[in-house]
Amino acid sequence: MSETAKAQTLLEVNNIEVIYNHVILVLKGVSLKVPKGGITALLGGNGAGKSTTLKSISNLLRSERGEVTKGTIQYRGEDISTLSPAALVRRGVIQVMEGRHCFEHLTVEENLMTGAYTRGDGRGAVDTDLQMVYDYFPRLKERRKSQAGYTSGGEQQMIAIGRALMSKPETILLDEPSMGLAPQLVEEIFAIVKNLNEKEGATFLLAEQNTNVALRFAHYGYILESGRVVMDGPAADLRENPDVKEFYLGMSDEGRKSFRDVRSYRRRKRWLA
Amino acid sequence: MPDQLLFAIEVTLNGLMAGVLYSLVALGFVLIFKASGVFNYAQGVMALFAAMTLVGIQKGQVPFSHLINSILGTDLHYFGWHIPALIAIVLTAGVMVLFAWIVERFVLKHLVNQPDIILFMATIGLTYFMEGFGDLMWGPDLKKLDVGLAQGGSLWIEEHTAFLGGDGFYGFFIDKLDIAATVVAALLVTALIMFSQYTKQGRAMRAVADDHQAALSVGISLRFIWVLVWSVAGFVALVAGIMWGAKSGVQFSLSLIALKALPVLMLGGFTSIPGAIVGGLIIGVGEKLFEFSVGPLIGGATENWFAYVLALLFLVFRPQGLFGEKIIERV
Numbered sequence: 001m002s003e004t005a006k007a008q009t010l011l012e013v014n015n016i017e018v019i020y021n022h023v024i025l026v027l028k029g030v031s032l033k034v035p036k037g038g039i040t041a042l043l044g045g046n047g048a049g050k051s052t053t054l055k056s057i058s059n060l061l062r063s064e065r066g067e068v069t070k071g072t073i074q075y076r077g078e079d080i081s082t083l084s085p086a087a088l089v090r091r092g093v094i095q096v097m098e099g100r101h102c103f104e105h106l107t108v109e110e111n112l113m114t115g116a117y118t119r120g121d122g123r124g125a126v127d128t129d130l131q132m133v134y135d136y137f138p139r140l141k142e143r144r145k146s147q148a149g150y151t152s153g154g155e156q157q158m159i160a161i162g163r164a165l166m167s168k169p170e171t172i173l174l175d176e177p178s179m180g181l182a183p184q185l186v187e188e189i190f191a192i193v194k195n196l197n198e199k200e201g202a203t204f205l206l207a208e209q210n211t212n213v214a215l216r217f218a219h220y221g222y223i224l225e226s227g228r229v230v231m232d233g234p235a236a237d238l239r240e241n242p243d244v245k246e247f248y249l250g251m252s253d254e255g256r257k258s259f260r261d262v263r264s265y266r267r268r269k270r271w272l273a
Numbered sequence: 274m275p276d277q278l279l280f281a282i283e284v285t286l287n288g289l290m291a292g293v294l295y296s297l298v299a300l301g302f303v304l305i306f307k308a309s310g311v312f313n314y315a316q317g318v319m320a321l322f323a324a325m326t327l328v329g330i331q332k333g334q335v336p337f338s339h340l341i342n343s344i345l346g347t348d349l350h351y352f353g354w355h356i357p358a359l360i361a362i363v364l365t366a367g368v369m370v371l372f373a374w375i376v377e378r379f380v381l382k383h384l385v386n387q388p389d390i391i392l393f394m395a396t397i398g399l400t401y402f403m404e405g406f407g408d409l410m411w412g413p414d415l416k417k418l419d420v421g422l423a424q425g426g427s428l429w430i431e432e433h434t435a436f437l438g439g440d441g442f443y444g445f446f447i448d449k450l451d452i453a454a455t456v457v458a459a460l461l462v463t464a465l466i467m468f469s470q471y472t473k474q475g476r477a478m479r480a481v482a483d484d485h486q487a488a489l490s491v492g493i494s495l496r497f498i499w500v501l502v503w504s505v506a507g508f509v510a511l512v513a514g515i516m517w518g519a520k521s522g523v524q525f526s527l528s529l530i531a532l533k534a535l536p537v538l539m540l541g542g543f544t545s546i547p548g549a550i551v552g553g554l555i556i557g558v559g560e561k562l563f564e565f566s567v568g569p570l571i572g573g574a575t576e577n578w579f580a581y582v583l584a585l586l587f588l589v590f591r592p593q594g595l596f597g598e599k600i601i602e603r604v
Contacts, residue, residue, distance in 0.1 A: 060490055065386060089492030101487035103480045114480045117473065118492040163491060 007035040010171055010203055011057065011093075016071030018052050018061065026052045028227040029071070034171065034205050039197050041218035041235065042207040043248065048224040050207035051098055054173045057205075058095035059085050075171075089118045092170030096163075098207075099179060100156040104149030108140055111148050111159050115166030126166070132200075133162040136192055154185040161192070165202075172196075174206040178213060186210065190217045211248035215239045223248070276442050283445045284565045285558055290451030292557020293458045294520075297513040298530050299537040299549035300462070301506040306543045307482040308502040309381075310389050314396040317531020318403045319369070319507055324514030324523040325411040326368050328418050331361040336410045358420040362511070369507030370500075377500045385495075404528065413525075418518035423449040454516040461512055462550055465505070469546075478502060482544075536584035542594025551595060556580045 011034035018027040027049045034040045042050045055061040056068050059080070073081045075093060088094070094115075103111050112133055116126045134141040137158040143151055148159055157177055164172055174193065178186040194217050196202045208214035215221055215235045223231040223244070231238070238244050245251045298320060305313040329336065333352040342349055356364070380399065384392055431444030469475035481488045481498045489495060517527055533556075541552025560579040568575045587594065 058490065060486065063386060063486065063489055084494065085489050086492040086494045094492070095490050097487060097490050101484050101490070103483040103487065105483050106476070106479060110476055110479075113473075114476060114488070114493070115491050117477055167492060 007037055009033045010036045010076060011205065012072075012074045013053070013057065014072045014074070016053075016056060016073060017069050018049075018056050018066055019069050020064070020066045022067075026066070026227055027056070030224065030227070030229055031071075032222050032229065032232070034203060035220075036170075036203055037197070037201055038220060039193065039204040039206065039218045041214040041221040042205065042224060043209075043211050043214060043221055044224035045209065047226070049227045050209075050224055051175055053224070054095055054175050054205065054207050056081075058088060058093060058173055059083060060095060060097070086118060089167050089169075092168070093173065094164045094167050094169040094171075095173040096160045096175060096177070098175040100153070100160045102148040102151075102156045102159050102163075104147065106148055107145055108148055108151065108155075108159055109144040112140070112162050112166050115163035118167060121168075129166055129168060133165050136165075136196065137162055153180050154182070154188070157181065157185075157189055158192075161189070165196070169202065171203040171205065174204055176207055176209065178208060178210045186213055190214075193217065211244070279437055279442055279445075281562070281565065283447075284561045286445060286447055287451070288558035288561030289554055290448065290455060290557070291561065292554035293451070293455045294513070294516055294530075294553075295533055295537050295556055296550045296553025297454070297458055297461070297509065297516060298534040299541065299553055300465070300546065301509040301513065302531075302534055302538055303541075303543060303546055303549045304465075304502055304506045304509065306538075308478055309392070309481075309485075309499060311392040311396060312389075312543075313506065314393065314531070315400040315403060316506065316510060316534070318400045318407070318528040319372075319510035320514035320517065320530065321523070321525070321527040322372075322403050322407045322514075323365055323369055323507065323511035324418055324518035324527060325407050325416065327361055327365040327420070327511070327515065328416045328518070328523055329411045330364050330368075331356050331358060331420075334411060339412060340409060362420065362515070365511055366508055369511055370504040373500050373503030373507050376503055377496060381499055382496065400528075404525070416518075416523040418515065418523050420515055420519065422453045422519055424519070425449060427452070448520075450516070450519055457512060457516070458550075461509065462546065465509075465546060468505075474498075474501060533580065536580035538594070539584035540587050540594055542596045545594065545596035548594055548596030556583065559583060 013030060013032045015029045015031050016027055017025065017029060019025050030049065030053055032040070032042070032053075042053060044050055052061070052066065055064070055066065057073055057080075061067065068081055072079060075091060080088060080091070080093070083091075103114065106114070109130075112130060113126075116129070119126060139155060140158055140162055143155060148156065151159065161172075161174070161177070177189050177193070181189065190213055193204060193206070197204055206214065206218070215238055218235045221232065221235050221238045222229050223238070231241070231244070233241075298316065301316040301319065302313060305311055305316070328334075333354040333356065335341070335349045335352060338349050341347060376399065380395055381392070384395055425448065426446045427449050430447050433444070435442065435444035437444075469479055477488065477493045478498055478501065480491075480493060481495060485495055488498075513530070514523075514527065517530060521527075537549060537552040537556050540555055541548030541550070560576045563579045564573065564575045
C-alpha cells in the first residue's frame with residue numbers, strides 16, 4: 001500500500017461544487033485524489049453524490065444539465081473541466097456508466113468495437129485488444145454475435161467494462177458495477193477489476209453502494225454523504241473503523257443488528273460534524 | 274391470359290415503381306429518426322430544396338437574384354453557364370452537407386436534452402423557414418428538372434409483352450424514369466446498409482441511435498454524428514427530389530410528399546431501413562390495386578386515403594410496424 005501512496009497522482013478533484021438545472025446543489029465541495037495504478041472507491045448511499053462526482057470528471061454531466069460551478073478537476077496536472085467526453089477518452093479517461101447502458105440492438109462484438117471509436121492506431125492493435133477483452137471475459141466471446149439487449153445483466157456489465165477497455169484507457173471510472181447483480185456475479189466482476197488493475201495496470205475510480213465488497217477490493221476509499229466527503233482513508237482502515245462498520249457494513253460491537261435498528265440508529269446519531 | 278389479369282399486373286408494376294419513390298422519401302425520415310429519435314418534418318421540404326438547388330446550379334441561376342436586384346437595382350438572373358448534371362449533383366450534395374452543419378450548429382445544438390416533441394416542433398419551424406428560404410434563393414416558379422434520365426413509356430417493354438394478351442392489349446406501359454428510380458433506389462439502399470453495418474461511423478451512428486448517453490461516454494461526438502446523419506438524410510432527399518422532380522417538375526407540392534411518407538413509416542416501422550422500402554412498395558402497390566379493383570365501385574379517388582387507412586390498421590395491430598425494432602424488454 002505504501003507503494004501506491006507514493007505513486008503519482010493521476011486525477012485530482014479539488015473542492016468541486018455541482019449544480020443541476022441551475023438550482024439543485026448536489027455536490028458541496030468534494031475533493032479527492034486518484035493515484036496511478038490504484039483502485040479508489042467512492043462509497044455512500046443513494047443520492048450521496050457518487051455518480052455525480054464521476055460524471056463531473058468524465059464531463060457527462062453537461063448532457064444532464066448539470067454544471068461544475070466551483071473547484072477544479074485536473075488530470076495529469078491539466079485542467080479537464082472544459083474538455084468534451086470524447087477528448088477525455090482520447091486522454092485515457094473513460095467512464096462505465098451506472099446501469100450498464102449497452103447498445104441493445106448492436107451485437108456484443110459491435111458494442112466492444114464502439115469502445116475503439118476514438119482510436120487511431122490501426123486495425124491490428126484494436127484486434128489485439130479485442131482478444132484481450134475476450135480473454136478476460138470468455139463469456140462475451142461465446143455470445144459475440146448475439147444482440148446485447150438479450151444478454152444477461154452480468155454479461156451486460158461485462159460488455160460495458162469490456163467496451164471501456166477497448167479505448168485503451170489509463171483510468172476507468174466505474175459507476176456502480178454491482179447494481180442489480182447476484183452476489184456471485186458481483187464477486188466475479190470485482191475479481192476481474194482487480195485482475196485488470198494488477199495485470200494491465202489500469203487505474204480505477206469506482207462508485208459503489210456495496211461497501212463491503214468495494215472495501216475488500218479497493219486500496220483507498222472516500223465516503224460521501226449528501227454531497228460531502230465525510231471520511232477517507234486506506235480501505236483496510238475504513239473496514240476496521242467502528243462508524244463505518246456501524247453505518248455501512250451493518251455490524252457493531254454487539255454483533256450484527258437487524259436492518260431496522262441500523263436505520264433508526266443512523267438517523268439519531270450525527271457523526272463527524 | 275385474360276386482359277383483366279394483365280391490366281392488374283400492369284397496375285401492380287406501376288404501383289411498385291410509385292412505391293419506390295415513397296420509399297425514397299421514407300428513408301430520409303428513418304435515418305434521422307433512428308439516430309436522434311426526432312421525426313424530421315422537414316424531410317419533404319429538404320427534397321424540394323435539394324431539387325431547386327440542383328436546377329439552380331445546373332442552369333447557372335444567380336441565388337437570391339430577386340433580392341439582390343431589388344436592393345441594388347441590378348438585373349442579374351443567370352451567370353450564363355450550364356453545368357453538367359453530374360457535377361451539379363455533386364455540388365448540390367455539398368450544399369446539403371452544409372445545410373446539415375448549419376442545422377446542427379444553429380438549431381439542434383441548443384436543443385440537446387429537450388423532450389422529443391420540442392425537437393419535432395423545431396423541425397416544423399425549419400420546414401416553413403426552408404420553404405420561404407428556397408423561394409427567396411431560387412425563385413418560386415415551377416422549374417423543369419432534367420438530369421438526362423430517360424422518360425416516357427418504354428416501347429421495348431410494350432413490344433415484348435404485347436403477345437401476352439389479345440387484340441385489345443398493347444403490352445405493359447412502364448415509364449423509363451420509374452425503372453431508373455428503382456435502380457437508383459436499390460443502389461442507394463445497398464450503399465446505406467453497407468455504410469451502417471460495416472463502417473466505423475455507421476456503427477457509431479447505430480450506437481447513438483440506441484443510447485446517446487453511452488455513446489457519449491465512449492467518446493463518440495454526438496454533434497458530429499448529427500451532422501453526419503443530417504447530411505446522409507440530405508443526400509437521400511436530393512435523390513428523392515431528383516426522381517420526383519424529373520417526374521412532375523420542381524414545385525411546392527413536392528414538399529407534400531413528406532405526408533405520403535407517413536403511412537409508409539407506420540407500415541414499415543420508423544426505425545427500419547428495409548421497412549421503409551417494403552412499406553413504400555406495399556403502399557404503392559396497395560393503393561394502385563385498390564383503386565383499380567375497388568375504386569370504380571365506390572366512385573374512385575381512393576388513392577387519397579387508402580394509404581392512411583392501411584396505416585391506421587397497422588397502428589392498431591402492430592404498432593412498431595412490419596420491421597420496426599422490437600422493443601427489447603428483459604424480465
